[in-house]
Amino acid sequence: MPHTSKFKFGQLGIHAFFWLFVIGSLLPFALIVMVSISGESSIEQHGYSLFPSEIRFTAYTFLFHDFSEIARAYGVTIICTVIGTLVSLLVTTLLAYPLSRTELPFRRSLSFYVFFTMLFSGGMVPWYMTFTNLLPMKNTLLAMIIPGMLLSAFNVLLMRSFFHNSIPDSVVESATMDGASEIQVFFRIIVPLSLPIMGTIGLFQTLSYWNDWYNCMLFIDDPKLYNIQYMMTKTLTNVQYLLMKSSSSAQAGDMLAKMPRETVRMALAVVGFAPLLIAYPFFQRFYVSGITNGAVKG
Amino acid sequence: MRASETLPLAAQAQPERAARKQHAWLKRLNKFKWLLLMTLPGVLYLFVNNYIPMYGVILAFKNYTYTKGIWGSDWAGWKNFEFLFISPDAYTITRNTVLYNLAFIVLNLVMALLTALLINEIRQKKIARFYQSAFLLPHIISMVVVSYLVYSFLNMESGMLNRVLSGWFGIEPISWYSEAGYWPYILVIVNAWKHVGYLAIIYFAAVLGINREFYEAAAIDGATKWRQMTRITIPLITPVIITMTLLSFSGILRSDFGLFYQVPMNTGALTPTTNTIDTFVYRALLNQGDIGMSSAAGLYQSVVCLILVVAVNAVVRRINKQDALF
Numbered sequence: 001m002p003h004t005s006k007f008k009f010g011q012l013g014i015h016a017f018f019w020l021f022v023i024g025s026l027l028p029f030a031l032i033v034m035v036s037i038s039g040e041s042s043i044e045q046h047g048y049s050l051f052p053s054e055i056r057f058t059a060y061t062f063l064f065h066d067f068s069e070i071a072r073a074y075g076v077t078i079i080c081t082v083i084g085t086l087v088s089l090l091v092t093t094l095l096a097y098p099l100s101r102t103e104l105p106f107r108r109s110l111s112f113y114v115f116f117t118m119l120f121s122g123g124m125v126p127w128y129m130t131f132t133n134l135l136p137m138k139n140t141l142l143a144m145i146i147p148g149m150l151l152s153a154f155n156v157l158l159m160r161s162f163f164h165n166s167i168p169d170s171v172v173e174s175a176t177m178d179g180a181s182e183i184q185v186f187f188r189i190i191v192p193l194s195l196p197i198m199g200t201i202g203l204f205q206t207l208s209y210w211n212d213w214y215n216c217m218l219f220i221d222d223p224k225l226y227n228i229q230y231m232m233t234k235t236l237t238n239v240q241y242l243l244m245k246s247s248s249s250a251q252a253g254d255m256l257a258k259m260p261r262e263t264v265r266m267a268l269a270v271v272g273f274a275p276l277l278i279a280y281p282f283f284q285r286f287y288v289s290g291i292t293n294g295a296v297k298g
Numbered sequence: 299m300r301a302s303e304t305l306p307l308a309a310q311a312q313p314e315r316a317a318r319k320q321h322a323w324l325k326r327l328n329k330f331k332w333l334l335l336m337t338l339p340g341v342l343y344l345f346v347n348n349y350i351p352m353y354g355v356i357l358a359f360k361n362y363t364y365t366k367g368i369w370g371s372d373w374a375g376w377k378n379f380e381f382l383f384i385s386p387d388a389y390t391i392t393r394n395t396v397l398y399n400l401a402f403i404v405l406n407l408v409m410a411l412l413t414a415l416l417i418n419e420i421r422q423k424k425i426a427r428f429y430q431s432a433f434l435l436p437h438i439i440s441m442v443v444v445s446y447l448v449y450s451f452l453n454m455e456s457g458m459l460n461r462v463l464s465g466w467f468g469i470e471p472i473s474w475y476s477e478a479g480y481w482p483y484i485l486v487i488v489n490a491w492k493h494v495g496y497l498a499i500i501y502f503a504a505v506l507g508i509n510r511e512f513y514e515a516a517a518i519d520g521a522t523k524w525r526q527m528t529r530i531t532i533p534l535i536t537p538v539i540i541t542m543t544l545l546s547f548s549g550i551l552r553s554d555f556g557l558f559y560q561v562p563m564n565t566g567a568l569t570p571t572t573n574t575i576d577t578f579v580y581r582a583l584l585n586q587g588d589i590g591m592s593s594a595a596g597l598y599q600s601v602v603c604l605i606l607v608v609a610v611n612a613v614v615r616r617i618n619k620q621d622a623l624f
Contacts, residue, residue, distance in 0.1 A: 010523070014416050015425075021413070022432040025495065028447035029435075031458060035450060047461035048450050095340030098333040105330055110337060115624065117348040120604045123596025124579050125589060126354020129368070130346065151343050182332035211440035214555065218584075229442045236446060237563055262456060269446040273439060280438065284431040287438070291496065292503035 029277065036060070036266040043262045058260045059267035069242075070231070070271060076141070077227040081209040084145040088205045089198055096156045097190055100163035101172070111160075117153045128218060143219035144227060149208060155201050162197040163190070200290035203283060210276065232272045239265045355600075357593040378594035387578060391595075392551070395574040398558075399550045401486045402493075407543060409490060410497035415527055417498070418505050430502075433495030441556030448488060448561050478571040481562060485572065488561055489554070497542075504538040505531055541614055541621040548607040551575060551599045575599045 031050055035043070039054035046053060063070065098104050099111055121127070127148070137143040167190065175185045191198075213229035220226060226234070234241040239261055327334075354368070361374040382388050413433075420426040436444075451459045452474040463469040474480060512530050521529070553574035562572045573581075575595060582592035607623070615622040 010419070011421070014419055017416060018420075018429045021495075022429060024491070025433045025436055028450065031450050032446060043456050047456035048453070048458050049461070091339045091343060094336040098330075098337050101333060103330070104333055105326060106334070110341070113341065114344065117344055118623075119607055120352065121348065121600050122351030122353070122355045123593060123600050124576070125583055125593035125596050126351040126357055127347070128583065129354060129357070129589075130350050133368070134350065135346070146343075146347075148347060151340055151347070153344070156340065182330075182336075186336070207438055211438075211442075213440060213442050213560075229440050232442045232446070233560065236442070236449060266446070266450065269443065273443045276439065277435075280435060281431075284434065285427070288427075288430055288434065288499060291434075291499055 029273070032266050032269050036263055036270045038263055040260050040262060056260075056263075059263035062259060062264050063242075063267050063271065070228070070268070072224065073226055073228040073231040076144070076225060077210060077229070080141060080144045080212070080227065081206055084149065084209040085202055085205045087145070088150050089202050091151050092155050092159055092201060093191070093194065093198065094186075095151070096159035097163055097186060097194075099156070099160045100167075102169070114153045114156050131219065138219050139222045139225060140219075141225065144212060144215045144225075145209075147215055147219070149205075149212065149215065155204070159194070159197055159201060162194065167193055199286065200293065203287060203290060228272050232268060235265055235268050242268070355593065355597050357589060358597040360590065362589040374590060378590040379598070382591050382594045382598070387573070388595075390570065391573050391575045391578045394571065395551055395553050395576075398482070398485065398489075398553065398574065399546070401482070402489050403543060403546045405486060405490055406494055406497055407539070409494045410501055411539070413494065413498035414501035414505055415531060417502050418531070419523065430495070430499055434499065435495075436492045437496040441554075441560040444488065444492060444556075445560040445563060448484070449563070452484070475563065475565050476567045478568050481568055481571045485557060485561065489557060492557075500542070501535065501538065504535045508534050537618040537621060540617055544610045544614055545623075548610040549603065550606065551602050553577070555580065 027050075031048060034050050034052055035048045036059055037055050037057060038049070038052035039056040040058075042049070042052040042054040095114070099107060099114070101107070104110075131137045131143065131147045137146065171189060171193075172185055175189055176182070180188070211229060212227065213233055216225075216227050216230035217233070220230070231241075239259075242259075242264065357368065358378055359374060359376070360368070360371045361377070362368070362371045366372075417426050417429065420429075449457070451457050454460065454471060454473050454475065457474070459474070460471040464471055472480070474484070508531065512534075513526055516526050516530060553576045555576045558572050558574045558577045559580065562568045565572075569577075575598075579592045579596050579599075582588045582595065611623050
């Protein structure tokens, strides 16, 4: 090729651009981790820095000294994520599959019923009242599983088009001719064939349950039911929140004096986002393909 | 006409045919009863989560009092809307929501397109995948984590930005969380940081969908990379660009509650530039307990969005029928 050198230069420029992009994406995380292991004196002198002059783990020893609150918040997050994702997958599939069957009675009206929820919403106030007045869900785990999160019309339509495009009618026909009931067809044939799309939607749902703080903020007043994200919110605005649960005020005062204020907040942030960051390399390829398939098909 | 000719026969057959029709209908219903039952949980969920609140928009026309409940409360007519649009808030929140969205649409589109076009030029596919994963990371974390990341840069005493500004340029530390004027820039940058990688991947998928033969033919004709980009890639993904952009326009009165509530840490001093319709509705409901005004603002948002989405869809249909929503 005659213009190899120019071409190489172009490639180099492109890689430089992407490295800047990658550093920009990752730098804030690195900063938080470094702050969480900085010594307090290092922060007093140099502020938050990627290269602290002194490395200390006091913030973590402080956090882990009484880990029960964090463990409880994680427990809430994990329970809601697991139950929410499983139920959500079941309900989504149960709705999407019949809608993909062309002979289904009321198919068009049902599809419109699902679709219309994407066009118009009553707004946050009546929605909030529905789940507080009509269905008393305040201060229950259900409030972090059901309102607004359990079923998304978009996922239903995404899954419906998956069934429509990738499961031929003949498969269902031949199975019913062999005497299988619709329920058997669903569990023995449809569910196994739809594992890829269920994986994608399951991942989307897992992330949205894991990251939820909105429902917790709206519906939960009882600190025992706070999930990890909301506990982080509370701590960011008021780092003393971490001490409020301490049994006696004398004990709290003592702890407050000893607390490494600047770093303990960031240590909690690290404890909060670490699981997702650690898991990310394992699901990132799957996630990227899920987004592109969703974008193309949805 | 024909009906009158066959009247005696038809009159005789009609009840019978109707009965047969009804029978066939019941048979069909019976055949699909399991499939219909399957849809029940989802249908019920949408009824409670979406349709009951839709009916609840009557709250915007009521003078809600807790003791009288939704049904018993007195009608207020358009009073709630009057109060909303007389107050200076209505203008501020509408302006903020619209301007932020415009900035997001333009900046994110330019950056995501540039990124998608450049990934397409990388020949080592493994490296390209690594880049994609890295800049998708901000998209999967919650706004709470984002607010921590932003805080670590903007914290007055020890934040990295003030330290860099004062250390390198001798600028006095700025109290970012009490100066509303900086926040339009901060939030636009934060939003781009979180979403550009995601949008780039969607545009990149569109680029990958282009038939490779176009490029081969162009290369044989001696077209440079630049010409291939401007004459093949961009024209061919233009429908996707237009569709995505129009769809974002239809949501111009919506805002990401987390971005405008969590990232400024719900600071009162910042509301002139960070209050959007969604944060306004939230605060009016939960801080002031003003149900009438907050539901009026919510309904105003929903109705404008519905009109916009229908209009935008009509435009998209004319451009590319496949990409239309309905």
